Amino acid sequence: MALPTDGLPALIDRALPAITAEKSQTTRTQYEYCAKQLKEVFAEFRPEQVNHGVIVQMMDAYSDRKAIANRMLTVLRLTYAWALDRGIVQIDPTVSVKRFTPKSRDRLITPAEYTAIYAQCAPWLQIVMDMCYLTGQRIGDVLKIEYSHLLDEGIFVEQQKTGKKLIVGWTPELRAVVARAKDENTKIKSMRYLLAGRAGKMRLPSNVWRCFKDAANAAGVEDVTLHDLRAMAGTEAERQGFDPTALLGHTDRRTTQIYLRDRNPKVVSGPGRSQAKKAG
Numbered sequence: 001m002a003l004p005t006d007g008l009p010a011l012i013d014r015a016l017p018a019i020t021a022e023k024s025q026t027t028r029t030q031y032e033y034c035a036k037q038l039k040e041v042f043a044e045f046r047p048e049q050v051n052h053g054v055i056v057q058m059m060d061a062y063s064d065r066k067a068i069a070n071r072m073l074t075v076l077r078l079t080y081a082w083a084l085d086r087g088i089v090q091i092d093p094t095v096s097v098k099r100f101t102p103k104s105r106d107r108l109i110t111p112a113e114y115t116a117i118y119a120q121c122a123p124w125l126q127i128v129m130d131m132c133y134l135t136g137q138r139i140g141d142v143l144k145i146e147y148s149h150l151l152d153e154g155i156f157v158e159q160q161k162t163g164k165k166l167i168v169g170w171t172p173e174l175r176a177v178v179a180r181a182k183d184e185n186t187k188i189k190s191m192r193y194l195l196a197g198r199a200g201k202m203r204l205p206s207n208v209w210r211c212f213k214d215a216a217n218a219a220g221v222e223d224v225t226l227h228d229l230r231a232m233a234g235t236e237a238e239r240q241g242f243d244p245t246a247l248l249g250h251t252d253r254r255t256t257q258i259y260l261r262d263r264n265p266k267v268v269s270g271p272g273r274s275q276a277k278k279a280g
Contacts (some may be wrong), residue, residue, distance in 0.1 A: 009039035012075075015082040019075065024160035026140045027175050027203050034072045038079075041072075047080075047089050051180040055097045066100040073099055113221045124184055128195060128208060130177040135168045136233035139205045139226050145194045162190045170189065210259065 012035050020028040041058050042050060057078065062069035077094040109117075114133075118126055132141045149156040154169040155178075161182050166248050168174070181194050197203040212226040 004191075006046075008042040008050060009046045011083055011088065012039055012046050012079050015079040019078045024058070024140055026160070029148045029206060030071055031075050034068065034075045037068070038072055038076055047083065048091075051093045052096050055094060059097065059100070065101070066102060070102070073097060097280075107223055107228055107231070108235060109221075109224060109228050113219075113224065114232070116219040117212070117216050117221055117224070120218040121211075123180075124195070125211055125215065127177060127181050127184060129212070130173075131181070131195065132226065132229040133233050134171070134174045134177060136179055136230055136237065137168070137228060139208055143193070143195055143203050143205060143208065145146075145196060146192050150194070 016032070016035050020031050023031065026185070033109040041061075045054070050078060059069050059073065062072065073094060077092070080089060080094055083089045086141070113128075118129060121129065128139075128142065131137075131145075132139060135155060135157065137144060137157055138159065138161065141157050144160075145155060145157070154167045156165070156167050158165045178194065183195065185196060192200070193202050195203060209226050216222075216224050
């Protein structure tokens with residue numbers, strides 16, 4: 001099949017629906033943003049004109065925003081894979097391009113910082129914060145909790161990112177927050193989502209992120225994101241003797257370690273005298 005006469009931006013537009021078809025709303029939004037950036041960067045390029053060096057230049061240009069650069073590379077790679085499968089291109093120039101190695105985040109929100117941010121939040125956002133912390137789940141999974149997910153054992157969660165299913169068991173604190181959410185919801189009269197927005201629909205994670213960031217800025221708390229509440233939950237769960245891997249829905253303890261941010265030195269014990277020494 002001949003190469004298309006249109007440019008790479010048009011190819012991205014053609015591939016994007018298939019690329020995002022089975023992704024969560026959060027991932028779709030991120031990919032769509034990156035697709036827009038890619039179309040600007042490669043506005044004058046045809047697909048066959050893009051090579052290793054050009055893509056590396058793109059990565060260099062976004063080196064101050066490594067997470068976005070990596071995501072842009074992912075979208076570009078998926079675009080070429082889609083086109084390659086359909087015979088639109090013959091070569092995928094992204095395969096030899098390396099991603100930036102992300103720096104491990106070790107930011108841990110302190111109780112005082114949590115309280116300060118909390119004081120700047122509207123009641124609905126306070127409920128969202130408490131739900132994120134008490135369940136340890138991602139914001140997208142918290143926002144899609146439905147009334148039908150409130151079971152006798154706890155709150156049922158199916159994680160969008162991994163498909164992992166779990167039930168976060170009831171605690172007095174969690175029951176109290178859910179009761180507050182129900183009271184808040186009576187103003188909206190949503191019959192489906194526990195944390196619904198004004199129109200009774202599921203709130204957009206991007207809007208909640210923005211409101212949280214505004215509250216953090218108003219509180220004077222720097223370098224904090226809504227996702228840090230998940231790390232705070234996992235870290236505190238481990239401190240209290242619970243299994244953070246189970247709470248966060250990970251299958252590998254090594255993944256959980258990324259979220260555990262207690263950097264205080266641990267008290268350890270050395271061995272006693274060996275039996276051989278005692279016998280001697």
